[in-house]
Amino acid sequence: xxxxxxAESFEAKLSRLANLVAEKHNAxxxxxxxxxxxxxxxxxxxxxxxxxxxxxxVLMLATRGGSPDASYRMARCLQRQYKKVVxxxxxxCKSAGTLVxxxxxxxxxxxxxxxxxxxIQLGKRDELFEMVSGLNITQALNSxxxxxQDVFRSTLLDLKSGSRGQISTKLAAEIASNFAIGxxxxxxxxxxxxxxxxxxxxxxxxxxxxxxxxTKNVKQDTVDKLVSGYPSHSFVIxxxxxxxxxxxxxxxxxxxxxxxxxxxxxxxxxxxxxxVQKLNKELKNEQGxxxxxxxxxxxxxxxxxxxxxxxxxxxxxxxxxxxxxxx
Numbered sequence: 001x002x003x004x005x006x007a008e009s010f011e012a013k014l015s016r017l018a019n020l021v022a023e024k025h026n027a028x029x030x031x032x033x034x035x036x037x038x039x040x041x042x043x044x045x046x047x048x049x050x051x052x053x054x055x056x057x058v059l060m061l062a063t064r065g066g067s068p069d070a071s072y073r074m075a076r077c078l079q080r081q082y083k084k085v086v087x088x089x090x091x092x093c094k095s096a097g098t099l100v101x102x103x104x105x106x107x108x109x110x111x112x113x114x115x116x117x118x119x120i121q122l123g124k125r126d127e128l129f130e131m132v133s134g135l136n137i138t139q140a141l142n143s144x145x146x147x148x149q150d151v152f153r154s155t156l157l158d159l160k161s162g163s164r165g166q167i168s169t170k171l172a173a174e175i176a177s178n179f180a181i182g183x184x185x186x187x188x189x190x191x192x193x194x195x196x197x198x199x200x201x202x203x204x205x206x207x208x209x210x211x212x213x214x215t216k217n218v219k220q221d222t223v224d225k226l227v228s229g230y231p232s233h234s235f236v237i238x239x240x241x242x243x244x245x246x247x248x249x250x251x252x253x254x255x256x257x258x259x260x261x262x263x264x265x266x267x268x269x270x271x272x273x274x275x276v277q278k279l280n281k282e283l284k285n286e287q288g289x290x291x292x293x294x295x296x297x298x299x300x301x302x303x304x305x306x307x308x309x310x311x312x313x314x315x316x317x318x319x320x321x322x323x324x325x326x327x
Contacts, residue, residue: 010262014279017259022280024255025086027056032074033266034274036066036096041074044276048081056084059104060260060279062270065095065116072209075103079213088252089113090260091268095233098226099206103213106248108256112268115237118206118226144187152180217247 008016022029030047034040048057057078078085087104094116101107101115109115155176159167167175210223222245230237242249252260260267 014259014262015281017255017262018279020255021058021259022054025056025058025084026054027058027082027084027086027280028054028278029058029060029280030276030278031060031263031266032274032276033060033062033271035270036063036071036074036100037274038067038070040274040276041067041070044074045077047276047278048077053081055082056086057082058086058088058108059100060088060090060267061093061097061100062089062091062267063093063095063097063274064270065097066274068096068099068206068209071096071099072213075100075213079103079215085215088256088260089115090252090264092270095119098237099209099213101246102210102218102223102226103215105215105217107217107242107246107250108252109239109242109249110252110257110260111239113239115242117230117233117235117237118210118223119228119230119233144184148180148184151183152176155179219245219247222246 018029021027028047028050030044032040032044047053059078075085084106085104086106086108087101088108089101090110091112092114093101094114095118098115098118102118153176156169156172159172159175160169163172207223207227210226214223225245237245239249239251
């Protein structure tokens with residue numbers, strides 16, 4: 001690192017790197033960090049509809065998921081307003097965030113980056129603040145069906161072979177059927193048809209949104225695989241796996257990597273309080289011309305720099321405290 005780089009302030013470094021990335025892609029550079037929700041999605045849409053927008057957009061997205069409806073609206077708007085949508089994932093991008101990837105024309109995925117399956121998360125019955133994958137019940141039902149069929153088949157064959165033809169196939173089938181039903185009846189009785197129908201509808205929503213959003217960058221059957229082709233919600237889709245799903249997937253170049261590292265506490269891990277901000281613009285210096293007081297960020301919110309040793313301009317950028325563990 002040169003002496004000039006060492007002396008460079010956070011604000012100047014972020015502005016320089018953001019502008020370099022934006023110029024390379026002839027794009028607006030937008031950062032979205034946190035849960036995908038309607039209010040923050042609306043702010044992203046307003047940014048995309050700005051009259052001074054560039055030809056393309058680079059969206060840096062860090063999220064554990066959220067509303068598929070909001071995600072769909074975001075991606076649709078970016079497709080309408082920009083010629084090319086580049087999605088840059090430096091850290092976590094799961095669930096509804098994966099839906100945005102289906103609407104991108106190019107994906108940048110770092111060594112730290114990971115997508116996840118496109119399965120819907122549902123509230124867990126009788127539990128507060130706990131979520132469960134919509135695929136859990138359908139996978140459990142498929143497993144139960146397979147086990148019931150195995151019991152019926154093995155019982156039927158055992159009766160036929162063991163009786164040496166003394167028991168007719170019809171009688172053996174009836175006995176095997178009653179045995180399989182008796183063994184699994186109480187388990188099947190716990191399945192709520194209304195809940196099962198709700199899960200199916202939720203899965204169909206994710207699938208239908210994906211099929212409407214998909215660009216030429218999405219390979220055949222990718223949407224179906226993202227919806228139901230992975231064993232768990234937490235399954236990691238890294239760059240090697242992503243290349244089996246998308247046509248154009250690459251690692252970030254040196255400048256793109258440095259930009260994400262500059263603000264890694266909101267690019268590698270999603271912010272606890274979701275926010276969106278356009279980065280390729282000059283950030284106001286709170287000690288400078290006076291558009292914002294020294295103890296406030298450029299957006300007029302109270303800076304947290306005095307309480308956590310974070311520069312005020314840095315707090316103004318993301319409005320969340322920088323974790324002390326990250327250097």
